[in-house]
Each structure stands twice: as structure tokens, then as C-alpha cells.
Amino acid sequence: MKIKNVLVTGAGGKIGRAVLPELVKAGFSIRALEFNDGLNVERLKAVEVVRGDLRDEALAPKLIEDMDAVIHLANVKENRQLFVDANVKGTFYLLDACKNCGHIRQYIQAGSDARAGIYYYPQPIPIDENHRHSGYPGYYPLSKVLEETMCEQYRIMYKLPITVLRFSWVHDEDDILAHITLAEPNFGVPVWQDWVVTDEQKSYFKHGKDAVACLLHPDGRAGKRQIVGIKDVVKSIMLSLGNPTAIGEAFNVSGPSPFSYDVAANYVSEKLNLPVVGFQVSEFHDFCIDMTKSRSVLGLNPQYDIFRIIDDAIAFRKSGKKQTTCLYPG
Numbered sequence: 146m147k148i149k150n151v152l153v154t155g156a157g158g159k160i161g162r163a164v165l166p167e168l169v170k171a172g173f174s175i176r177a178l179e180f181n182d183g184l185n186v187e188r189l190k191a192v193e194v195v196r197g198d199l200r201d202e203a204l205a206p207k208l209i210e211d212m213d214a215v216i217h218l219a220n221v222k223e224n225r226q227l228f229v230d231a232n233v234k235g236t237f238y239l240l241d242a243c244k245n246c247g248h249i250r251q252y253i254q255a256g257s258d259a260r261a262g263i264y265y266y267p268q269p270i271p272i273d274e275n276h277r278h279s280g281y282p283g284y285y286p287l288s289k290v291l292e293e294t295m296c297e298q299y300r301i302m303y304k305l306p307i308t309v310l311r312f313s314w315v316h317d318e319d320d321i322l323a324h325i326t327l328a329e330p331n332f333g334v335p336v337w338q339d340w341v342v343t344d345e346q347k348s349y350f351k352h353g354k355d356a357v358a359c360l361l362h363p364d365g366r367a368g369k370r371q372i373v374g375i376k377d378v379v380k381s382i383m384l385s386l387g388n389p390t391a392i393g394e395a396f397n398v399s400g401p402s403p404f405s406y407d408v409a410a411n412y413v414s415e416k417l418n419l420p421v422v423g424f425q426v427s428e429f430h431d432f433c434i435d436m437t438k439s440r441s442v443l444g445l446n447p448q449y450d451i452f453r454i455i456d457d458a459i460a461f462r463k464s465g466k467k468q469t470t471c472l473y474p475g
């Protein structure tokens with residue numbers, strides 16, 4: 146499949162800024178959409194930066210002029226005011242423009258494991274691509290289900306060549322430390338402070354003392370979940386773009402295996418010399434993501450397990466680099 150010119154929306158976001166240099170390196174000509182929210186797109190050779198708002202219906206047809214493919218990453222997260230206009234209508238305008246122009250050879254939609262409910266519902270078997278849509282409560286999962294449903298219908302109704310990549314929670318920079326340690330900055334869910342019960346737990350927050358959180362079920366077992374490193378996410382996009390076997394398909398994009406909070410917490414504890422404190426979270430269901438299809442069809446072999454993600458996060462903190470602004474955490 147011959148693809149040269151690629152539109153990337155959300156190019157200034159977490160995934161966009163990581164994938165852009167790789168697309169350039171691979172020889173694609175990029176049109177990158179930049180929104181006026183301060184998440185500016187890196188100015189690179191072979192990247193034409195266009196400013197615009199996907200809520201503007203007139204924008205999509207102009208953006209896809211001369212393009213062979215679209216990588217749609219733009220999105221707002223848990224935002225009741227914006228998600229219908231930015232995510233649902235924004236995706237609809239793009240899909241419809243792609244259908245009308247007739248020259249798009251591949252449309253890649255950023256999906257999410259949020260559409261399968263992750264830890265909010267009991268997950269007795271690994272979540273594979275056939276797992277029905279069952280987003281957890283919230284506007285973000287709702288928008289991911291609606292975006293995918295529109296994609297599926299545009300594939301069925303108009304044979305639009307769609308690929309959906311369902312990313313797990315993406316980890317970059319020191320995200321995992323922001324999640325698993327108590328000190329600020331805090332990132333992701335569950336939020337440990339919501340599950341404080343004991344005096345020991347209270348004292349860490351009261352005295353601003355840092356520790357590593359270990360998520361526990363009410364019966365004392367450690368919780369298990371699956372996340373993904375940013376480099377594996379970038380790899381999944383590069384393996385999908387221009388790949389005929391990816392057309393018409395949805396793929397899970399996650400790490401090599403789930404991790405257990407006790408293992409992760411003990412590893413961070415040893416590395417950073419911090420105590421481990423348990424938090425019982427009654428509404429957490431273990432889940433894991435079935436990566437068989439991505440491995441066998443795309444040839445995606447995720448490299449970033451929890452230890453590597455933690456090692457990279459520690460190295461990032463040691464380097465003194467500043468965390469990139471995150472307007473829509475998640």
C-alpha cells in the first residue's frame with residue numbers, strides 16, 4: 146500500500162509528539178494539526194504544521210487534501226463540556242471528509258482499553274479484541290466507544306479503510322512514579338488519597354512523607370493491571386501504517402504482560418529507598434489485555450514491561466528534565 150502524505154491530528158499531545166519524529170525518520174511527509182491549547186507541535190523538516198480546531202466542520206476537508214492516510218490522535222479526556230464537540234463530532238467530521246474525498250488509503254483511529262472497562266468491572270478472561278464495548282463510567286470512555294462505533298460504521302457503510310489501535314494507559318517520562326508514589330505530582334487512577342483509612346496512611350499525607358503505594362484487594366491480594374510504554378505505542382503505529390493486513394481491524398496495544406502492584410511497589414521501594422504502604426481498593430478488578438492479535442498480525446512485540454517502565458522513569462527524574470505539560474491527564 147503506497148502511503149506518503151500523512152495527516153496527524155493531536156500532534157502536540159503525548160502520543161503525537163512521540164510518533165512524529167519516527168514518521169519523519171521513516172520518510173513520510175506529515176501535515177500535523179496543532180490546536181491552540183499550548184500543546185505545540187515540534188517544528189521538524191518534512192512536517193507542515195497547520196493550526197485548527199476539529200470542532201470546526203470546515204477544517205477536516207482542508208486537512209485531508211492531498212493526504213494518503215490519517216492518524217487521528219486528537220482528543221479531550223474526561224471533559225463533559227468538550228467531549229461531544231471535540232471527540233465525537235471532530236471524529237465524525239474527519240471520517241465523513243475521508244469518505245467524501247475518496248483518496249484516503251488508511252485511517253488510523255486512536256482507541257483505548259477504556260472502551261472495555263479495564264478495572265471497573267470483573268474481567269474473568271483476558272480482554273481481547275472481541276470483548277464487547279463496555280466503557281467504564283465517564284465521558285472519556287463513552288467518547289472512545291462512540292468514536293469506534295462511528296469508525297466501524299464508516300468501514301461497513303462506505304468501505305473506509307480503517308484501523309483502530311486500542312492503547313492501554315500510556316506511560317512516558319516519569320508517569321509511573323507519579324502514579325505509584327504518594328508525593329506530587331500525582332497521576333492516574335486510583336487516587337490513593339481517596340482510599341486512606343488507617344492512621345499510618347493518614348500520616349504520610351499529613352506530614353508530606355513519600356512512600357510507594359501497593360494496591361490491595363479487600364482480601365489482601367495485590368491488584369493486577371496492564372499498561373503500555375510510549376515506545377511500544379509508537380511501534381504499533383509504525384507497524385500499522387501502510388500495512389494492508391491492518392485494514393478493517395482493531396488491535397489491542399499494551400505492554401508484554403500485566404503487572405502486580407506488590408511486585409512494582411517493591412521494585413520502586415528498593416530503587417528509591419522508600420517504604421511501601423498498602424491501600425485497599427474495594428472497586429478494583431484485575432485485568433489483562435490479550436496481545437495475541439497484535440503480535441501475530443502486526444508483528445508487535447512489546448518491549449516495555451513494568452521494570453523497564455520504572456527504570457526509564459527513574460532515569461528521567463535523575464536527568465532533571467522537566468515533565469511535559471499534560472492538559473488532559475489520563
Ligand SMILES: NC(=O)c1ccc[n+]([C@@H]2O[C@H](COP(=O)([O-])OP(=O)(O)OC[C@H]3O[C@@H](n4cnc5c(N)ncnc54)[C@H](O)[C@@H]3O)[C@@H](O)[C@H]2O)c1
Nearest residue numbers: 155157158159160180198199219220255257312314315473
Ligand atoms: N494517553 C493515554 O494513556 C491514552 C490511552 C489510550 C488511548 N489514548 C488515546 O490516544 C489519543 C492521543 O492521546 P494523548 O494521550 O496523546 O492525548 P493528549 O491529551 O496528550 O493530546 C491530545 C491532543 O489533542 C489535541 N486537541 C484537543 N482538542 C482539540 C481540538 N478541538 N481540535 C484539534 N486538536 C485538539 C490537543 O491539542 C493535543 O495535541 C487519544 O485519542 C486518546 O484517547 C491515550
